[in-house]
Amino acid sequence: MRPLLDVQNLTIExxxxxxxxxxxxxxxxxxNAGETLSFVGESGCGKSMTAxxxxxxxxANIGRIASGHIxxxxxxxxxxxxxxxRKIRGNDISMIxxxxxxxxxxxxxxxxxxxxxxxxxxxxxxxxxWNQTIALLDAVRIPNPKGRAGDYxxxxxxxxxxxxxxxxxxxxxxxxxxxxxxxTALDVTVQAQIFDLLGDLRKQTGAAIILxxxxxxxxxxxxxxxxxxxxxRKAELGxxxxxxxxxxxxxxxxxxxxxxxxxxEMSTARHDLVEVPGIVPSLREFGKDQCLxxxxxxxxxxxxxxxxxKPQEFANAQSADCWHARxx
Amino acid sequence: xxxxxxxxxxxxQAQHPFTESWAMFRKNTAAVAxxxxxxxxxxxxxFGPMLYPVDPFEMVWAPFSPPGxxxxxxxxxxxxxxxxxxxxxxxxxxxxxxxxxxLMTVIIGVTVGALAGFYRGIVxxxxxxxxxxxxxxxxxxxxxxxxxxxxxxxxxxxxxxxxVSWTAVARITRSEFLRIRELEYVTAxxxxxxxxxxxxxxxxxxxxxxxxxVQSALMVxxxxxxxxxxxxxxxxxxxxxxxxxxxxxxxxxILDAGYTVTIPGVAIFVTVxxxxxxxxxxxxxxxxxxxxx
Numbered sequence: 001m002r003p004l005l006d007v008q009n010l011t012i013e014x015x016x017x018x019x020x021x022x023x024x025x026x027x028x029x030x031x032n033a034g035e036t037l038s039f040v041g042e043s044g045c046g047k048s049m050t051a052x053x054x055x056x057x058x059x060a061n062i063g064r065i066a067s068g069h070i071x072x073x074x075x076x077x078x079x080x081x082x083x084x085x086r087k088i089r090g091n092d093i094s095m096i097x098x099x100x101x102x103x104x105x106x107x108x109x110x111x112x113x114x115x116x117x118x119x120x121x122x123x124x125x126x127x128x129x130w131n132q133t134i135a136l137l138d139a140v141r142i143p144n145p146k147g148r149a150g151d152y153x154x155x156x157x158x159x160x161x162x163x164x165x166x167x168x169x170x171x172x173x174x175x176x177x178x179x180x181x182x183x184t185a186l187d188v189t190v191q192a193q194i195f196d197l198l199g200d201l202r203k204q205t206g207a208a209i210i211l212x213x214x215x216x217x218x219x220x221x222x223x224x225x226x227x228x229x230x231x232x233r234k235a236e237l238g239x240x241x242x243x244x245x246x247x248x249x250x251x252x253x254x255x256x257x258x259x260x261x262x263x264x265e266m267s268t269a270r271h272d273l274v275e276v277p278g279i280v281p282s283l284r285e286f287g288k289d290q291c292l293x294x295x296x297x298x299x300x301x302x303x304x305x306x307x308x309x310k311p312q313e314f315a316n317a318q319s320a321d322c323w324h325a326r327x328x
Numbered sequence: 329x330x331x332x333x334x335x336x337x338x339x340x341q342a343q344h345p346f347t348e349s350w351a352m353f354r355k356n357t358a359a360v361a362x363x364x365x366x367x368x369x370x371x372x373x374x375f376g377p378m379l380y381p382v383d384p385f386e387m388v389w390a391p392f393s394p395p396g397x398x399x400x401x402x403x404x405x406x407x408x409x410x411x412x413x414x415x416x417x418x419x420x421x422x423x424x425x426x427x428x429x430x431l432m433t434v435i436i437g438v439t440v441g442a443l444a445g446f447y448r449g450i451v452x453x454x455x456x457x458x459x460x461x462x463x464x465x466x467x468x469x470x471x472x473x474x475x476x477x478x479x480x481x482x483x484x485x486x487x488x489x490x491x492v493s494w495t496a497v498a499r500i501t502r503s504e505f506l507r508i509r510e511l512e513y514v515t516a517x518x519x520x521x522x523x524x525x526x527x528x529x530x531x532x533x534x535x536x537x538x539x540x541x542v543q544s545a546l547m548v549x550x551x552x553x554x555x556x557x558x559x560x561x562x563x564x565x566x567x568x569x570x571x572x573x574x575x576x577x578x579x580x581x582i583l584d585a586g587y588t589v590t591i592p593g594v595a596i597f598v599t600v601x602x603x604x605x606x607x608x609x610x611x612x613x614x615x616x617x618x619x620x621x
Contacts, residue, residue, distance in 0.1 A: 061449075087521065090520035090522075094519065095516075097515070105535070106535065116522075116530075120521055120522065120523075120526075121521060171520075
């Protein structure tokens with residue numbers, strides 16, 4: 001079966017003052033219909049860049065796709081014209097942004113904004129679009145959707161705005177929903193609600209979800225497969241349970257160890273949280289022919305500095321870009 | 329144990345931006361007074377000729393009859409025409425030219441600024457060079473040439489004023505577009521498939537409006553001044569009265585009958601001042617940086 005989305009050897013270059021840096025370096029992955037794939041990694045690893053590239057929304061004049069293909073249902077989005085992309089955006093592929101506070105237009109009511117998407121893509125009449133909008137707001141569990149549709153974004157709380165964003169993203173029943181850290185800006189209690197909502201909506205609509213997040217707990221709960229990104233490169237890819245169970249890349253291992261576990265009894269026996277020392281290398285280091293994680297890695301060897309690790313495939317569909325993957 | 333009754337929670341409704349702006353505007357007493365005065369002037373310009381039906385071109389009495397004497401509230405000018413009627417009829421022309429010239433500056437300025445700020449690159453280069461070209465033209469001279477060449481009709485005068493004053497609006501619009509186009513909700517709209525036209529005029533422009541509104545309000549005032557200047561120099565339609573024209577035609581007699589020049593001058597001064605004060609009030613109300621909470 002052909003995957004819904006097939007990204008092949010995607011390389012994105014960012015022009016900075018210091019020159020051109022590959023913020024996404026030779027990334028390949030695929031997404032099947034109805035599947036949830038999660039991108040994990042620290043800030044600055046290229047997760048959001050990947051999302052923007054899928055939408056064709058890389059910042060003009062700064063970022064560009066240097067090579068590779070993004071095949072959506074067989075059509076290469078890298079080659080697609082602006083008009084083709086516009087038809088796909090919001091209709092087949094839609095996106096939820098990180099900051100619900102700033103990603104809604106402050107001068108239009110949320111109802112108008114959702115209805116606009118419906119009218120643009122589905123050619124609905126004003127009235128039909130409005131009714132559909134109210135149904136959507138109801139589906140994302142906004143109480144009193146009829147009344148709230150006439151509210152401006154500043155009249156809503158962060159969680160409600162994120163719900164409105166989700167309603168807007170789901171308006172045209174997209175095949176892929178990209179959620180770029182949808183809960184980072186929200187309170188913990190609201191985070192759980194939003195993830196619940198996303199999970200339910202996914203079951204109802206059958207949309208595939210690309211979830212970009214820092215939250216390992218959310219990944220474990222939501223996603224079937226995950227991709228760990230480091231410095232613009234794929235570090236590890238595979239089924240979520242297996243990666244969490246047995247990470248094959250030292251970076252993944254570090255990330256998992258960073259997650260605190262709530263323990264009922266606070267005792268001295270509690271182990272310390274393990275941190276991953278150091279920081280993500282600067283853009284200047286990107287693209288070097290060596291393991292970029294080497295400076296932070298406790299398994300460092302000569303091979304790591306000699307050349308960029310090749311993906312090591314495992315029988316359980318897991319693959320890790322590390323020379324020591326088999327020893328971990 | 330019975331559960332104690334909880335107090336009904338009071339929800340603080342956020343105010344609509346319009347309500348909030350109006351509240352801010354109302355705090356500025358001078359602006360409110362100016363707005364009232366401006367409303368009065370506008371009504372006077374519209375209904376005045378009906379309430380005081382004296383032909384401003386008719387010689388009704390001896391020339392240079394001082395205000396208040398012989399039954400003429402503002403006196404008569406050098407041809408014995410009723411000054412009050414001239415002021416009332418001139419108000420219409422002055423206000424009309426002020427508003428339509430300002431409207432023209434807004435239409436040209438917003439279009440140029442929006443295209444330049446949205447598309448950037450070569451479009452911006454070309455449009456901004458054109459803007460700079462108009463900016464460095466000697467404005468009064470250029471519009472005098474236009475009016476002298478193409479005739480002193482009201483539309484031509486309006487055009488001449490508009491064409492030399494749109495640059496400020498264009499620059500403000502461009503800078504607002506440059507700022508807003510990078511905001512997240514613009515990317516979000518793009519991600520939901522909005523076309524460039526929609527992004528420009530439905531997403532970015534409404535958010536860029538406050539400084540444009542303020543600027544165009546002030547533009548009305550400067551257009552009235554501009555028109556007064558042109559008609560003082562005689563570049564005006566001789567078949568209509570305007571305040572500048574009254575001053576211009578009476579300027580030879582300024583030492584003998586100062587009031588014929590002073591009265592229309594005061595009318596211009598008061599109107600332009602009122603517009604500036606309203607513009608200032610709008611600035612307070614709409615510019616969030618000046619807001620004190």
